[in-house]
Structures are given as structure tokens and as C-alpha cells.
Amino acid sequence: MLKQTPLNQTHRDMGARMVDFGGWDMPVNYGSQIDEHHQVRRAAGMFDVCHMLVVDVTGAGIREFLRYLLANNVDKLKEPGKALYSCMLNPVGGVIDDLIVYFMTDDWFRIVVNAGTAEKDVAWMERQRAARAPQLSIKPRRDLAMIAVQGPQAREKVWQAIPGARAATEPLKPFQAAGFAQYFIGRTGYTGEDGFEIMLPQQEAAALWKTLHGLGVAPIGLGARDTLRLEAGMNLYGQDMDDNVNPLEAGLAWTVDLTSPRDFIGKQALLAQPAAMQMLGLVLLDKGVLRGHQKVVTPHGPGEITSGSFSPTLNQSIAFARLPLAVALGDTVQVEIRDKLLNAKVVKLPFARNGKSLINL
Amino acid sequence: MSIPANLKYTKSHEWAKLEADGLVAIGITHHAQELLGDMVYVESPAVGRQLAAGEECAVVESVKAASDVYAPVAGVVVAVNAEVTDTPEKVNQDAYAAWMFKIKPANPADLDGLLDAAAYRALVESEAH
Numbered sequence: 130m131l132k133q134t135p136l137n138q139t140h141r142d143m144g145a146r147m148v149d150f151g152g153w154d155m156p157v158n159y160g161s162q163i164d165e166h167h168q169v170r171r172a173a174g175m176f177d178v179c180h181m182l183v184v185d186v187t188g189a190g191i192r193e194f195l196r197y198l199l200a201n202n203v204d205k206l207k208e209p210g211k212a213l214y215s216c217m218l219n220p221v222g223g224v225i226d227d228l229i230v231y232f233m234t235d236d237w238f239r240i241v242v243n244a245g246t247a248e249k250d251v252a253w254m255e256r257q258r259a260a261r262a263p264q265l266s267i268k269p270r271r272d273l274a275m276i277a278v279q280g281p282q283a284r285e286k287v288w289q290a291i292p293g294a295r296a297a298t299e300p301l302k303p304f305q306a307a308g309f310a311q312y313f314i315g316r317t318g319y320t321g322e323d324g325f326e327i328m329l330p331q332q333e334a335a336a337l338w339k340t341l342h343g344l345g346v347a348p349i350g351l352g353a354r355d356t357l358r359l360e361a362g363m364n365l366y367g368q369d370m371d372d373n374v375n376p377l378e379a380g381l382a383w384t385v386d387l388t389s390p391r392d393f394i395g396k397q398a399l400l401a402q403p404a405a406m407q408m409l410g411l412v413l414l415d416k417g418v419l420r421g422h423q424k425v426v427t428p429h430g431p432g433e434i435t436s437g438s439f440s441p442t443l444n445q446s447i448a449f450a451r452l453p454l455a456v457a458l459g460d461t462v463q464v465e466i467r468d469k470l471l472n473a474k475v476v477k478l479p480f481a482r483n484g485k486s487l488i489n490l
Numbered sequence: 491m492s493i494p495a496n497l498k499y500t501k502s503h504e505w506a507k508l509e510a511d512g513l514v515a516i517g518i519t520h521h522a523q524e525l526l527g528d529m530v531y532v533e534s535p536a537v538g539r540q541l542a543a544g545e546e547c548a549v550v551e552s553v554k555a556a557s558d559v560y561a562p563v564a565g566v567v568v569a570v571n572a573e574v575t576d577t578p579e580k581v582n583q584d585a586y587a588a589w590m591f592k593i594k595p596a597n598p599a600d601l602d603g604l605l606d607a608a609a610y611r612a613l614v615e616s617e618a619h
Contacts, residue, residue, distance in 0.1 A: 146527075161582075162553050163528040352527060352554055418531050418551040439530040439553045446530075467549070 134179035135274050135334040143348055151245035153180040155351055162352035166441040169320055169357055170484045173280035174349035175341050176319075180244035183273045183328060184251060187237050188265035195230065195238060197393050198257055200376065202386040206232035212304040212317055214384055216376045217250065218395025222402065223372040224379070226250045227364060229317060231306050239306075239313070241275075241326075243366050257394070273313075274334035276327050278346060279357075281484060283324035287314070290340045291327075298325065319354065321361025321482045356438050359447060362410065362479025368421055369408070369435040369449055375399065378451060379435075380408035380478065408435070409456065410478045411448040411464070412488055415471040419448035419464060426463040426470060429455035434464065442481045443488055449478070491614065492520040494586055498562065498601050499610035505586060506562040508601055513569075515589035516562060518550060521614050523585045526552035529578040534570040534591045541565055541593060543600065548590055550581065563600040565593035 131154035140147065145156035156177065158165060168174045186195070195203045201215035211232050217225045226246040231239040242250045251269055258265050278287050288295040297309040298316070303323075306315030313328040329337060342348065355365070362380075364370055370379035377385065377399060387399065411434070413419050419437030426432075430453045437448030448464075456462065458477055463470040480488055497505045503522035507515045523529065531551035541547050541561035548559035569592040574580050580588040595601070605613065 146524075157554070158527060161528055356553060416531060417533075418556065420556065439551075441553075 132180070134177055135331045136177045136179060136338055139335050139338055140177065140348070143342075145348070145350060148351070150180070150351055153244055155180060156348070158350035158352045159348050162350065162356070163441045165347060165349045165353035166356050168347040169280045169322055169349055169353065170442060170481070171280070172347070173278060173282040173286045173324070173345070174347045174353070175338065176277040176279070176349050176354055177338075178277050178326065179274045179331075179334065181275055182242050182244065182247035182251070183270040183275065184240045184242060184254070185237065185268045185270055186240060186254075186265060187268070188262070189236055190262055191236055191238055191265055194258070194262040194265055196391055197261065198254065199230065200385045200393055200395060202389055202391065203230060203232065203238070204389070204391075206230070208305070209233055210301070210306045212306055212315060214304075216370075216381055216384055217253070218376065218393070218399075219372060220394060220398060222375050222395040222398030224366070224370045224374055224376055224381075225253055225372060227366055227370070227381070229315075231315065245367060272331055273328045274331045276329070276334060276337060276341075277318055277324065278327065278341060279318045279320040279322045279324035281323060283322065283346075284316075286341060286344050286346050287325050287327065289344050290337060319361070319363055320357040321363070321479060322357075322484070356441060359436055359438055359449070360440050360442055360479065360481035362449075364449075365436055375402065375404060377404035378406040378408065380449065405454065406432070406451045407454055407456070408449055408451055408478075409458070410476040410480060411437075411450050411462070411473040412443065412476055412480070412490065413446035413448075413464065413471060413473045414461070414490075417446060417466050417471050419446045419466075419473070423448075424465040425450050425452060425473075426465065427453060427456050427460070429453040432456070432462070440480060443486050447480050448473070491611065492586070493607045493611050493614075495607045497586065498604035498606065499613075500560065500562045500604060501613060502560045504559060504562050506601060506604060507589070508598065509592075512594070512598065513592045514563065514565065514595050514601065515592050516559075517585060517589045518557075518559060518581065519610070520585040522557070523581050526550065526557055527554045528552055529581045532575050532578045532581065532590060534575060535567045537567050537570060539567045541567065550578070550590075559590065561593070562604055563593070563595050564597070565595040568592050568594050
């Protein structure tokens with residue numbers, strides 16, 4: 130039996146094609162995935178992200194605990210509401226999950242983790258808590274729904290849908306959140322566009338979804354979510370990194386704080402085994418579609434695509450690839466697709482931001 | 491569900507149409523394009539290639555996934571549809587107009603061994619459950 134979000138019936142009523150996504154019955158599209166993609170880049174779209182898990186960590190000494198639990202440094206979070214993207218590593222330096230952590234008060238941090246890893250994450254956090262900070266409480270919030278509204282018009286649409294939210298959320302900078310009435314609204318997302326992620330009580334999710342729909346916000350499935358995040362250069366857990374992947378080889382060095390003296394889980398392992406590969410973007414020059422697990426041939430040795438698809442913004446195929454360190458931006462490499470070797474250009478990530486292609490071949 | 495009665499079908503979701511000139515046009519079904527979603531790439535077999543029945547001979551790729559296309563019957567490829575190769579979304583717009591390639595069948599009677607519309611409909615419905 131697949132798990133369902135509070136919006137399950139609403140998706141069906143809106144004509145969604147539903148798929149099994151890591152044990153959840155989720156909408157992959159409502160018609161055309163490409164149209165949905167453009168809708169987000171050009172106007173506003175909304176995503177059911179209720180399958181992701183909100184975890185509240187509360188108690189005294191929480192910052193010290195998170196400083197050790199997470200690879201990025203929560204000391205960067207100084208203002209209440211500020212958010213940080215981080216990996217949670219295992220002792221050998223592999224990625225247990227990537228997450229967003231919000232600093233709310235000195236004894237309350239909120240963490241949002243991926244759906245497929247939620248149970249594993251909570252068990253890991255609980256184990257670390259018991260060992261290092263038994264006074265803390267770790268509370269999964271399955272009572273909360275989450276809707277992401279993304280696109281150049283997203284914030285305006287949210288303010289129309291939730292009268293009163295404007296005052297609390299207009300001053301928010303990117304990666305900052307605020308509470309308003311029963312809502313928790315963060316200026317975050319997974320598309321490379323402006324917008325909000327809204328947490329709210331489960332029983333109110335369908336009403337907000339319908340209100341936004343009435344305001345012209347298009348429902349967007351997981352299909353477009355994947356091409357949007359790929360264009361935006363954002364990793365997908367399980368595809369671009371997992372328990373056995375070094376974050377420094379997954380394009381996540383910017384999230385791993387190896388400069389401060391603080392210790393964190395996985396730090397010693399990362400220091401002991403420097404990255405042997407790097408993650409870069411590929412744009413396919415020939416016709417075809419790049420996909421995960423395709424082999425990349427370079428003069429410096431083999432590489433592999435971790436995520437690939439067709440980019441609606443660039444109108445050509447793009448990918449993330451793990452490549453030897455000697456491969457440079459601007460190089461042309463070959464990708465093995467079926468029985469052919471096709472040419473691809475190595476580019477800097479991301480491919481697109483705020484509605485525009487950043488690639489100039 | 492759109493399943494024209496004048497076509498033949500395969501279990502792997504190709505359609506085949508015996509034309510007046512004796513050639514067989516081949517494409518993928520409406521159901522197949524619906525499962526795959528927005529089509530972005532079509533690779534057809536080279537003209538002149540000999541195909542065995544059931545042979546993997548073309549590829550369609552949507553944003554979501556790549557899918558092989560199999561020859562419904564044996565024959566030699568005599569034409570490919572450049573319009574579909576250049577604009578793969580034609581497959582989404584009208585799967586039965588968007589033929590991908592045509593073959594001269596080794597034995598036209600082989601088409602009788604394919605599914606008719608009723609049998610194909612039953613197959614699609616059984617896969618939905």
C-alpha cells in the first residue's frame with residue numbers, strides 16, 4: 130500500500146498521472162511535463178512536497194549538537210528564521226541525507242529531510258541525540274503538510290492566497306523563513322526560481338492548494354520538479370549522492386565546512402580521502418538524451434552521469450557527471466549512449482536560474 | 491482510450507498499418523506515448539536495414555525515459571519519417587499519424603499474427619490493474 134499525502138485526491142481530481150515515488154503515491158504530471166516546467170520558469174507553479182519530513186529539534190544545547198551532526202556549520206545561522214543547506218554524513222564521509230535546517234530560537238531548530246530517507250534520518254539523529262545530547266527532543270512532524278510555490282509570480286500568488294502573510298514574509302531574504310498564524314513560510318525551493326515553501330496543518334493543505342489553483346498557480350508534478358532542479362544545478366539524493374558517495378565528489382564542497390576547527394561526523398574521513406573526482410555539468414552537443422549511469426569517456430579517464438534529462442529551457446539534453454579532476458570547463462567529452470559515443474560540452478553549474486539559460490556554447 | 495480498429499498492435503505497444511502499396515507503417519500507440527510523456531527524441535532504423543520480427547530497431551525518448559521500439563513483423567526498412575525525427579512531439583499530438591518508419595514486409599500475412607484492436611485494448615486494460 131503506497132503512502133498518500135493529504136493532497137492525493139486533489140491530484141486525482143486535477144487529472145494527475147500518479148506514480149510510485151519511493152513508496153509514495155505522487156503526481157508525475159498533470160498532462161505535459163514540459164508545459165509544467167515552463168509554467169514555473171515563466172509564471173508560478175505549485176508542488177506537493179508533503180512526502181518530505183519536517184523534524185523539530187528542541188532543547189538546550191541544540192546548536193552544539195547540530196554543529197557536530199551536520200557537515201555545514203550551523204554557526205552561519207545568526208538571525209532567527211535563517212536556513213542552511215547541509216549534508217548529514219556518516220562516519221566514513223558518505224551522505225546519509227541532504228537537508229535544510231532552520232534556526233528558529235536558541236532551543237528550536239527545524240529540519241526538513243527527504244521522503245525516501247526520512248526513517249533512516251530520524252533513527253540516525255535519535256542515536257546521536259541519545260549518545261551526545263539526551264536532553265534534546267527530536268520530533269517528526271507528520272502532522273504538517275508542505276506545499277512549494279515557485280516561479281517569478283509565486284510570492285505574489287501566495288500573498289493573494291493567504292491574506293495577511295505579506296507583512297511577515299515580504300521582508301524575507303532567500304533562505305529565510307517566518308511563522309505566520311498556522312503557517313511556516315520559507316523563501317526556499319528546488320527549482321532555481323524565487324518562491325516559498327509553506328508548511329501548514331495537514332487538514333488545510335487541500336484548501337490552500339485549491340485557492341492557489343484558482344489564482345492561476347499551475348499544479349506541477351515530480352517530472353517537471355526533476356528537470357527544474359537539474360537545470361538549477363541542485364542535487365537529488367539517491368541519484369547524485371548517497372551513503373557511499375563523498376560529498377566533495379558530488380559538487381557539495383561548498384556545503385562542507387572543513388575550515389573551522391569544529392569536529393563533525395564524517396570530517397576525519399573527508400580529510401583522510403581527498404576528492405578524486407569532481408561533479409560538473411554536461412550539455413549534449415549531438416542529438417539524444419543524457420541519462421543517469423551513462424559512461425563518460427574523457428582523455429583523463431572514465432566518468433559517469435549521475436542525473437540527466439532533457440532541459441526544456443535550453444531545448445537540449447543536460448546532465449550532472451562525475452568526472453576526473455583533470456577535466457576542465459569547456460572540454461568536449463564523449464558519452465556512451467547505447468552503441469554510440471556522442472559529444473558533450475563540460476559546463477559550469479547551474480544551467481539556468483530565474484527563467485534564463487546560463488549556458489553559452 | 492484511442493485504439494483505431496484498422497491497425498494491428500504488438501504487446502510492446504507498437505502499431506502497424508498495412509498500406510495500399512503493400513508497405514507497413516509503424517509507430518507507437520497512444521497509450522505508449524501517454525505512459526512516456528513529452529517526447530524529445532526519436533531514433534529510427536536506417537533505410538535498407540533488414541529487420542527480424544521482434545527486433546529492437548528504434549528508440550523513443552521522452553523527458554522521463556528511453557524506450558525501445560521493436561519491429562512488429564520481419565521486413566526491410568524502406569522509409570523513415572523525418573518529420574517525427576525532427577519534431578518528436580508529433581508522437582504526443584497524434585500517435586497514429588506519427589509513423590516512425592515503413593517496412594516492406596517479408597511476408598504480409600505475418601500481420602495476421604499481431605493483436606487486433608480488441609485484443610490490444612484488453613492488454614492495456616489488464617496492465618492498468
